[in-house]
Amino acid sequence: MKPLEKYNPAVIFLYFLLLASLAMFAANPVMIAISVLTMNAAAVAYSREGLARSYVFYAIIFVLTSLANPVFSHNGVTVLLVVNDNPITLEAVLYGVMTGFMILSVLLLFRVFSTLMTSDRLLYIFGRAFPKLGLLLAMTLRFVPLFGRQRRKIENTQRTLGLYKDENAIDTIKGKLSVLSAMTTWGLENGIVTADSMSARGYGIKRNRTSFSMFRFERSDLGLLLIVIASCTFIFFGIATDKLKTDFYPRMQLPPFSPYATVCYILYAGLAIFPLVAKVMENLRWKWIRSVKS
Incomplete structure (x- = not known):
């Protein structure tokens, strides 16, 4: 096995x-x-x-x-x-x-x-038949752990700069909202950059395109x-x-x-x-x- x-x-x-x-x-x-x-x-x-x-x-x-x-x-x-x-x-x-x-x-x-x-x-499964769906699923699975790491990075940075305080409930909520705002901006920008990069490399074009995969059906x-x-x-x-x-x-x-x-x-x-x-x-x-x- x-x-x-x-x-x-x-x-x-x-x-x-x-x-x-x-x-x-x-x-x-x-x-x-x-x-x-x-x-x-x-x-x-x-x-x-x-x-x-x-x-x-x-x-x-x-x-x-x-x-x-x-x-x-x-x-x-x-x-x-x-x-x-x-x-x-x-x-x-x-x-x-x-x-x-x-x-x-x-x-x-x-x-x-x-x-x-x-x-x-995921791109191997959906890339040829449904390129947009494959890209969406791949980006979604990639962003779940990536968002977690980026959230911790932003939170630690704001703590270092003294912008994030959790001394009471109100400060904690303000800090979380500030991190959420930064995460939302970063996520949208990262998604657009990734999509533009894939399009610039010819991903999802209508013409016949070559593809390479290391996966084989045995x-x-x-x-x-x-x-x-x-x-x-x-x-x-x-x-x-x-x-x-x-x-x-x-x-x-x-x-x-x-x-x-x-x-x-x-x-x-x-x-x-x-x-x-x-x-x-x-x-x-x-x-x-x-x-x-x-």
């Missing part, structure tokens, strides 16, 4: 797209639990930088999503309490929690995705592609035929553990854990090579 980033970018893109689609459309607690656990482990394995801050953001999104559903939806028969004549039901709470975990799994998945899918990989890519498509087709059929359906209203009812559902869970677990297994195998291979050479 070769490292995940060594596979063809189109195969990896399709893999993450189908995996995210399964997590969103299945609405199955077992599959969502598998996705959260495996993607969290993969996020730790692939990119630990800034993960603690991301966890804070993920926790806020999870809490808001979990609380929003029982506040606005009052379906269900198991009433936990009544607030202003509005019942808060157990089923609505459980559905909100499941939705929160589903969003959490997708966020973790896209964190791993952004680590693997660099700008050149047998291992074909094998992974066939496995992903076959497994996802099998699972999507189970979703379409309600073999994996979970009912929350009026009472929560989990899908029966039929042989078909069990196979779907095994296939989904195999797909979801693949990035982690590939990373672990890569680390073990590297340690073995170092031990042999030493």
Whole structure:
């Protein structure tokens, strides 16, 4: 098994797209639990930088999503309490929690995705057919970490000059707004410069243009592609035929553990854990090579 980033970018893109689609459309607690656990482990394995801050953001999104559903939806028969004549039901709470975990799994998945899918990989996928879309996606993924580094740089510079103070809440808000203003100006200018630079180099012109790529479609890519498509087709059929359906209203009812559902869970677990297994195998291979050479 070769490292995940060594596979063809189109195969990896399709893999993450189908995996995210399964997590969103299945609405199955077992599959969502598998996705959260495996993607969290993969996020730790692939990119630990800034993960603690991301966890804070993920926790806020999870809490808001979990609380929003029982506040606005009052379906269900198991009433936990009544607030202003509005019942808060157990089923609505459980559905909100499941939705929160589903969003959490997708966020973790896209964190791993952004680590693997660099700008050149996205341009390889979309550059020929959709050059503007490819450039937009590449710039977006590039600007997310770039914005974070630039924000810290501007904030540290303003602190050094004495322009940024956080002695009280008002000074903190003023400092944050000043950094935001500088970041907005810098981001717009940087985006325009990047787009003009790409246009000047002939990117996206209507005439036939040559292109070079170091990515090749190999047998291992074909094998992974066939496995992903076959497994996802099998699972999507189970979703379409309600073999994996979970009912929350009026009472929560989990899908029966039929042989078909069990196979779907095994296939989904195999797909979801693949990035982690590939990373672990890569680390073990590297340690073995170092031990042999030493």
